[in-house]
Amino acid sequence: MLLVQILVNGVLLGGLYGLMALGMALVWGVLNIVNLAHGAFIMLGGYLVFFLFTAGLDPLVSLPIAMAVLFLFGYVIQRSLLNLIVRSALLNTLLFTFGLDVVLTYLAQLLFSADFRTINPSYAGANFSVGAVTVPVGRLIAFAIAVALALLLYLLLERTRLGRAIRATAQNLDAARLYGVNPAQIYAITFGIGAALAGAAGTLYGIVAQITPYIGVTLTPKSFVIAIIGGLDNPLRIVAGGIVIGLAEAVTALYLGPTYTDVVSFGLLVLILVLRPARSLKIA
Amino acid sequence: MSAKLFEARGLVKRFQGLLAVSEVDFAIERGAIVGLIGPNGAGKSTLVNLVAGALRLDSGEILFDGARIDRLPAYARAHLGIARTYQIAKPFPDLSVRDNVAIGAMFGAEGGVRDRAKARAMADEWLDFVGLAAQADHQAARLGGPDRKRLEFAKALAMQPKLLLLDEVMAGLTPVEVEAAVGLIERTRARGVTVLVIEHVVPAIRRLSDMLLVLQQGRLIASGDPATVLNDPRVIEAYLGRRRA
Amino acid sequence: MNGRWFALAAAVALLAGVPWFGNAVLIQFGINALLIAVLAQSWNILGGFAGYVSFGNSVFYGLGSYGVAIAMAQWNLPFWVGLIFAATIAVAFAALLGWPILRLRGPYFAIVTLGISAAMSALAANLDIAGKNVGLILPLTRNDTLFYEASLVLLAAATLTVAWIARSRFGMALIAIREDEDAAASVGVNATRFKIAALAMAAFFTAIAGGIHAYWITYIDPAGSFDTTLDVRMVIMTMFGGPGTILGPVVGALVLSAIYEVLADSISKAAALFFGIVILVAVIFLPRGLVDLGGGFRALRWRYFLTNIRQYRI
Numbered sequence A: 001m002l003l004v005q006i007l008v009n010g011v012l013l014g015g016l017y018g019l020m021a022l023g024m025a026l027v028w029g030v031l032n033i034v035n036l037a038h039g040a041f042i043m044l045g046g047y048l049v050f051f052l053f054t055a056g057l058d059p060l061v062s063l064p065i066a067m068a069v070l071f072l073f074g075y076v077i078q079r080s081l082l083n084l085i086v087r088s089a090l091l092n093t094l095l096f097t098f099g100l101d102v103v104l105t106y107l108a109q110l111l112f113s114a115d116f117r118t119i120n121p122s123y124a125g126a127n128f129s130v131g132a133v134t135v136p137v138g139r140l141i142a143f144a145i146a147v148a149l150a151l152l153l154y155l156l157l158e159r160t161r162l163g164r165a166i167r168a169t170a171q172n173l174d175a176a177r178l179y180g181v182n183p184a185q186i187y188a189i190t191f192g193i194g195a196a197l198a199g200a201a202g203t204l205y206g207i208v209a210q211i212t213p214y215i216g217v218t219l220t221p222k223s224f225v226i227a228i229i230g231g232l233d234n235p236l237r238i239v240a241g242g243i244v245i246g247l248a249e250a251v252t253a254l255y256l257g258p259t260y261t262d263v264v265s266f267g268l269l270v271l272i273l274v275l276r277p278a279r280s281l282k283i284a
Numbered sequence B: 001m002s003a004k005l006f007e008a009r010g011l012v013k014r015f016q017g018l019l020a021v022s023e024v025d026f027a028i029e030r031g032a033i034v035g036l037i038g039p040n041g042a043g044k045s046t047l048v049n050l051v052a053g054a055l056r057l058d059s060g061e062i063l064f065d066g067a068r069i070d071r072l073p074a075y076a077r078a079h080l081g082i083a084r085t086y087q088i089a090k091p092f093p094d095l096s097v098r099d100n101v102a103i104g105a106m107f108g109a110e111g112g113v114r115d116r117a118k119a120r121a122m123a124d125e126w127l128d129f130v131g132l133a134a135q136a137d138h139q140a141a142r143l144g145g146p147d148r149k150r151l152e153f154a155k156a157l158a159m160q161p162k163l164l165l166l167d168e169v170m171a172g173l174t175p176v177e178v179e180a181a182v183g184l185i186e187r188t189r190a191r192g193v194t195v196l197v198i199e200h201v202v203p204a205i206r207r208l209s210d211m212l213l214v215l216q217q218g219r220l221i222a223s224g225d226p227a228t229v230l231n232d233p234r235v236i237e238a239y240l241g242r243r244r245a
Numbered sequence C: 001m002n003g004r005w006f007a008l009a010a011a012v013a014l015l016a017g018v019p020w021f022g023n024a025v026l027i028q029f030g031i032n033a034l035l036i037a038v039l040a041q042s043w044n045i046l047g048g049f050a051g052y053v054s055f056g057n058s059v060f061y062g063l064g065s066y067g068v069a070i071a072m073a074q075w076n077l078p079f080w081v082g083l084i085f086a087a088t089i090a091v092a093f094a095a096l097l098g099w100p101i102l103r104l105r106g107p108y109f110a111i112v113t114l115g116i117s118a119a120m121s122a123l124a125a126n127l128d129i130a131g132k133n134v135g136l137i138l139p140l141t142r143n144d145t146l147f148y149e150a151s152l153v154l155l156a157a158a159t160l161t162v163a164w165i166a167r168s169r170f171g172m173a174l175i176a177i178r179e180d181e182d183a184a185a186s187v188g189v190n191a192t193r194f195k196i197a198a199l200a201m202a203a204f205f206t207a208i209a210g211g212i213h214a215y216w217i218t219y220i221d222p223a224g225s226f227d228t229t230l231d232v233r234m235v236i237m238t239m240f241g242g243p244g245t246i247l248g249p250v251v252g253a254l255v256l257s258a259i260y261e262v263l264a265d266s267i268s269k270a271a272a273l274f275f276g277i278v279i280l281v282a283v284i285f286l287p288r289g290l291v292d293l294g295g296g297f298r299a300l301r302w303r304y305f306l307t308n309i310r311q312y313r314i
Helices: A002-031 A038-054 A059-080 A090-112 A137-159 A161-171 A173-178 A183-208 A215-230 A235-255 A258-275 B044-052 B074-080 B097-107 B116-130 B145-158 B175-190 B202-208 B226-231 B233-240 C002-021 C024-049 C058-074 C079-101 C106-126 C144-167 C169-179 C181-187 C191-217 C228-241 C248-266 C270-285 C290-312
Strands: A127-130 A133-136 B004-015 B018-029 B033-037 B059-064 B082-084 B163-167 B194-198 B211-216 B219-224
Touching: A002 A038, A002 A133, A002 A137, A002 A161, A002 A183, A002 A215, A002 A235, A038 A059, A038 A090, A038 A183, A038 A215, A059 A137, A059 A183, A090 A215, A090 C106, A090 C228, A090 C270, A133 A137, A137 A161, A137 A183, A137 A235, A161 A173, A161 A183, A173 A183, A215 A235, A215 A258, A215 C106, A235 A258, A258 C079, A258 C106, B004 B044, B004 B194, B018 B044, B018 B194, B018 B211, B018 B219, B033 B044, B033 B175, B033 B202, B044 B082, B044 B163, B044 B194, B074 B082, B074 C181, B082 B145, B082 C181, B097 B116, B097 B145, B097 C169, B097 C181, B116 B145, B116 B175, B116 C169, B145 B163, B145 B175, B175 B194, B175 B202, B202 B226, B211 B226, B211 B233, B219 B226, B219 B233, B226 B233, C002 C024, C002 C144, C024 C144, C024 C169, C024 C191, C024 C228, C024 C248, C058 C079, C058 C106, C058 C191, C058 C228, C079 C106, C079 C191, C106 C228, C144 C169, C144 C191, C144 C248, C169 C181, C169 C191, C181 C191, C228 C248, C228 C270, C228 C290, C248 C270, C248 C290, C270 C290
Parallel strands: B033 B194, B033 B211, B082 B163, B163 B194
Antiparallel strands: A127 A133, B004 B018, B004 B059, B211 B219
16 A cells, blocks of 8 residues: 555656656657757746745745746846847857856855755645545645646647747747747747746645755756656647656655665666667657 | 679669659669659659668668668768768868868768868869869868869769769759769769769750659659660659640 | 977966965865866867866766775775876776767766766765765875875866867867767768767866865765766856867866955855856857957957857757
């Protein structure tokens, strides 16, 4: 029965992981930018909601605020800085976002200190039982919101005009231009959405785990792994990918110990990349 | 040594369900110039990529000099003597024109030459052969379209290949430039290189080729001597479109 | 050409003479700066020439540190044997790990190294082999001058190696891979083999730097040895100084180390922020690094800084 418990935990955590990867996959698929600062965006979202929480706001209320603030942040960065080099080799944007990650992480360390922070609203610690399995409420809510946001993203991309414009830009920049799309604007909006999703992920992460300036260090590569497993087109497949990683981590933690969860995740990454050629990915 | 330098048997390549190349069989004799034509999307470039090793076959065999090479990666095929040009030229942008060609000499057939100075000297000879000697020191990224194609050509020749795959080398050239290209290809054959030319420019190909292959939607619909092939009604319909009766 | 050789020789002589006219603080700064320059130069081999950005070279540094520490502290072997041991482990690790991950293309490789670095860090903090997470203490040798000169010699060796690469067929292969890996393969370059060789060379020098550092500071622990901030610094220093050049990484490392030292006195933690901003600026305005600035500025004046933007903006 312990195994079932572990699997449930893995699935719930995995949904959140999927949400984390969503923003990175979107930006990668549309802009061909691998955002190494993605983990830092998650971290910032977490801190924002943490401080709002200490000021009395429930994290679920602050979640949309965090998303809005991070959307703006991402939009400005893309519009003013990344758009200057976005059409160069992937390597350049990789290095740029790397530098951004360094800046944001150190700024966070400077301003917020390295102390562990958690967001614990009253319901976060509660749990209920389904048979022999205990379901933590906090994680369940995180899972539900993660899936909901993935669905929203899917609907945005498939059913709205903006979504069509984004997809058109992703597929063929020049053709999209001919149809009246303003690429600079679309790029900035897309990056903003990616940041907003990271912000949401950070909020939820703060509820189920702890926030430090350094959580981005592992969350960025993890998001990358999930984005690869899930492919860059379908948000729902990415959530599924997140669940795969969540399960892998949970099982590893049970049988090998928590130290090895990162090793297993990255081992999986290497395995997947080596064995499965990147057919669905746009990378040159 | 058999007369057949190259043989393709039953080549098949799919892209996510779409059959790009289907049951293609053909052979190329040593010292021949073989032309490959077909409408857009026929699968010509895919075929070149399969032969060069840039793409993996789904099924079929490729024989080169009597040995199977379909499991070999691209660089290994280069060492055996297969060189190719790209339809959209892929120079090494930051390097000089000379160094671009020198790389061909350094890593080509049988692993190439080890000495950089020697490779550069060989590069100069090939640049002369294709007519790019004046630009030897220029940065490759600065070259214009036709010169880029010449660079591709020289780079491939510097590899001392037995088989040269030319992918639409004449696209975008003026008639005068096409003539020059035809001359270049004939002089290349005179040096003992077997050539497979993928082209759109039919008149040039007709004069150049000993044998003509016609690809349509991944299938080889005709092969043989140019005059016969070009008069084949299936070819006319497929390649040139339905003409007024 | 003669003028440049003379200037270079003079610079090296000057650097070698530091222990005699500098104070203890300067010598210590020198050792750190020289060692990080070795790291940058090593990174340059795969990152600058082949264009494969690794965010995980600190792993080799850690292996080097622990290799020497284990050899000296637990097996009582002399320093130079420890160095050979350390270098061997690192090169073996590079070859073993390199084989699967260097088949990947640039960006995938970069992220995998990021993951490996993070995983190694976590692992090192928890494994018991190397002194039960308390760290290891090496025999004490108080001779900063010796360590300084050893670091300088190592940097010279690394730089000479890079100079050889820049002029050799091996180097041409790496450059071809960077410029266009598909075209390189079609021309006969066995990309994976060259990439692994480059990584192994980088691992070699990086590990030895780690070994020298370990012996110098006498005490090592996992956090200090498998230090991910090293990755940040070696990447930035090379990109800033000039990737794919012979002196770029050295210039970048020494300049940035010096600036960092100066700033660290005035604004403590914010100095670390400095590196991040450096690379943001460098990627946009100085795509070829500091070393190219001289000639580029002479040719284009201030427009030089806009060339990258003009070409790649949306």
